[in-house]
Amino acid sequence: MTAKHIGLNMKNATSLGFYVFLVPIILWLGLLIVIPQIELLIMSLRFENDDEIMVWSFENYKEFFNNDIYWLTFLRTAMYAIFVTFLTFIITFPIAFYITKIVNKRYSAFLIILLLLPFWVSELVRVYGWTIILRESGVINYFLQGMGLTTSGIELLYNDASMIMGLVYTSMLFMVVPLISSLEGMDDSYIEAAHDLGASKLTIFFKIVIPYSASGIVSGSIVVFMLTLGNYLTPNLMGGKNSLWFTEQIYNEFIASLNWNQGAAFGFLLLALSSFIIWLGLKLTKQNLSKALS
Amino acid sequence: MIRTLPNSKAYSIGFKLYVLAFFIFLFAPLMVTSVLAFNDSNFPSLPWNGFTLDWFISDTEERLGILKDTQNLLSMWVSAQTAFFVSIFSLIIGTLAAFLFERENFRYKQFLFFLALTPLVIPGVILGISLLLSVNSTGLFLEDNFTLDLEILRPSFWLVVLGQFAFITTFVLLVVSARLKKFDNSLEEAALNLGATKFQSIRYIIIPFLKPALIGAGAVAFLMSFENFNTTLFLIGSDTTLPVNLYLQVRDGSTPVINAISFLLIMGTSILAILNLIFSKKSA
Numbered sequence: 164m165t166a167k168h169i170g171l172n173m174k175n176a177t178s179l180g181f182y183v184f185l186v187p188i189i190l191w192l193g194l195l196i197v198i199p200q201i202e203l204l205i206m207s208l209r210f211e212n213d214d215e216i217m218v219w220s221f222e223n224y225k226e227f228f229n230n231d232i233y234w235l236t237f238l239r240t241a242m243y244a245i246f247v248t249f250l251t252f253i254i255t256f257p258i259a260f261y262i263t264k265i266v267n268k269r270y271s272a273f274l275i276i277l278l279l280l281p282f283w284v285s286e287l288v289r290v291y292g293w294t295i296i297l298r299e300s301g302v303i304n305y306f307l308q309g310m311g312l313t314t315s316g317i318e319l320l321y322n323d324a325s326m327i328m329g330l331v332y333t334s335m336l337f338m339v340v341p342l343i344s345s346l347e348g349m350d351d352s353y354i355e356a357a358h359d360l361g362a363s364k365l366t367i368f369f370k371i372v373i374p375y376s377a378s379g380i381v382s383g384s385i386v387v388f389m390l391t392l393g394n395y396l397t398p399n400l401m402g403g404k405n406s407l408w409f410t411e412q413i414y415n416e417f418i419a420s421l422n423w424n425q426g427a428a429f430g431f432l433l434l435a436l437s438s439f440i441i442w443l444g445l446k447l448t449k450q451n452l453s454k455a456l457s
Numbered sequence: 458m459i460r461t462l463p464n465s466k467a468y469s470i471g472f473k474l475y476v477l478a479f480f481i482f483l484f485a486p487l488m489v490t491s492v493l494a495f496n497d498s499n500f501p502s503l504p505w506n507g508f509t510l511d512w513f514i515s516d517t518e519e520r521l522g523i524l525k526d527t528q529n530l531l532s533m534w535v536s537a538q539t540a541f542f543v544s545i546f547s548l549i550i551g552t553l554a555a556f557l558f559e560r561e562n563f564r565y566k567q568f569l570f571f572l573a574l575t576p577l578v579i580p581g582v583i584l585g586i587s588l589l590l591s592v593n594s595t596g597l598f599l600e601d602n603f604t605l606d607l608e609i610l611r612p613s614f615w616l617v618v619l620g621q622f623a624f625i626t627t628f629v630l631l632v633v634s635a636r637l638k639k640f641d642n643s644l645e646e647a648a649l650n651l652g653a654t655k656f657q658s659i660r661y662i663i664i665p666f667l668k669p670a671l672i673g674a675g676a677v678a679f680l681m682s683f684e685n686f687n688t689t690l691f692l693i694g695s696d697t698t699l700p701v702n703l704y705l706q707v708r709d710g711s712t713p714v715i716n717a718i719s720f721l722l723i724m725g726t727s728i729l730a731i732l733n734l735i736f737s738k739k740s741a
Contacts, residue, residue: 184556184557188550195588199588200583206590206594265464267460283680283730284727286684287686288490288722288723291486292489294707294711295501295502302489335483385578389580390580393581396704417691423593430583430586438578452574
């Protein structure tokens with residue numbers, strides 16, 4: 164689809180001004196988004212054969228499926244990303260509910276500011292903060308030793324649990340903001356009516372609150388899942404030797420092995436997975452991308 | 458259950474304790490990092506040995522404070538320049554896009570809008586490597602066929618700007634669109650009826666109306682660019698940005714100078730965040 168093509172089908176906006184708007188947008192999306200993704204696919208299908216000639220081949224994908232460590236890492240990353248998304252929802256939902264429905268309205272604006280503030284700070288700084296809290300010579304171990312609970316210091320960092328905690332911490336903002344905005348739009352009288360009619364808290368929660376905030380839950384989950392799947396810093400700095408994240412594998416192919424074609428195949432698989440999960444999430448909840456994101 | 462209904466004491470207190478625990482969890486890493494920036498110790502850890510400003514201003518080999526640390530200062534400067542250009546470019550294109558999608562009708566508009574949103578759901582790592590691959594292929598092609606060698610087609614400062622611009626523009630588009638949706642078209646019609654040109658109506662009516670959104674989007678764009686790691690990592694040339702530089706230092710063992718830098722970043726971003734809040738409050 165080119166600019167010219169669109170222009171030919173224009174009826175009410177044939178002015179020069181229209182193209183001033185359209186052309187930069189087409190250039191932005193075409194050159195920086197669409198073509199690079201196509202190039203990623205092409206590169207992943209190119210393979211250097213034994214005669215050192217580049218040929219079309221599925222070899223890079225075969226390598227992925229034949230080598231356990233690759234597809235196991237892929238599967239693990241996907242599973243953990245889903246788990247992190249779920250955990251982030253469980254942890255932040257009560258906060259969103261408290262701020263919008265329980266706390267005195269005078270304080271809710273202040274609490275929202277307080278909630279957003281840490282997320283303006285770079286992810287690297289926040290992850291670094293956790294490393295100096297959790298590691299063997301870290302703050303928690305200092306207090307544990309002070310209380311005589313341990314003498315040598317326990318390594319709390321570099322395992323799956325610390326990695327998941329870090330990922331949840333990094334993602335919380337992207338869940339809590341859509342939750343707050345969907346709960347803010349909810350009329351309290353629904354809950355009051357249900358309560359007056361004798362509904363229990365659980366019933367109110369599952370029959371009214373959750374369905375009403377579904378749109379917020381979906382958009383929050385999509386963004387959190389995508390960011391977790393594509394995260395590199397947190398798994399790299401907080402995860403252990405055995406908790407390899409799939410992005411680290413991509414990085415290794417690109418920077419360490421310099422096998423860009425293999426890296427492109429991994430990249431394309433990651434892109435396909437994240438697109439598929441997002442598509443599935445939207446389908447299951449009958450939403451579309453533009454609604455979920457804006 | 459909610460503020461207008463009677464709640465049991467256990468429910469209220471339990472909820473308050475949870476919220477308190479959550480906020481402690483939220484601020485713990487920032488607090489610890491900031492406090493340890495002032496600890497008189499060669500490691501970012503307890504015990505507390507007394508207050509010092511060494512990690513900001515000292516100039517000895519053992520303790521190189523951030524204000525004397527040319528390598529880190531340089532990377533800060535690179536990040537600031539990157540963020541400056543990214544926010545300018547993405548503000549311009551994002552605003553143009555918002556006008557296009559909110560105020561024009563054309564065929565394939567829905568499709569184009571969908572494309573414009575995709576940068577938000579493509580992982581940053583993928584944006585980085587895919588751009589790296591395509592500029593590399595283009596570079597090789599130009600070199601082989603025209604013996605052209607363009608710097609922008611290799612990992613470099615401007616490639617980082619392009620890579621970040623690619624997805625930050627979508628954020629600007631969403632913020633400006635949201636504001637533009639609230640615009641009352643009769644204001645513009647009145648201006649046009651009174652003889653203003655199309656350009657004048659944009660310049661004197663619509664842009665002032667959009668100003669708070671533009672400032673907000675600009676601040677967010679600046680920060681997102683300044684802090685970006687995932688996309689930048691693959692596109693970076695010899696000009697290392699601050700997040701990449703910090704990452705390399707954290708990975709290879711940490712000194713309190715990282716705490717000092719973090720402290721400055723926390724202060725800087727808080728000020729920017731609060732300013733942004735004040736501006737957006739005024740517009741509401």
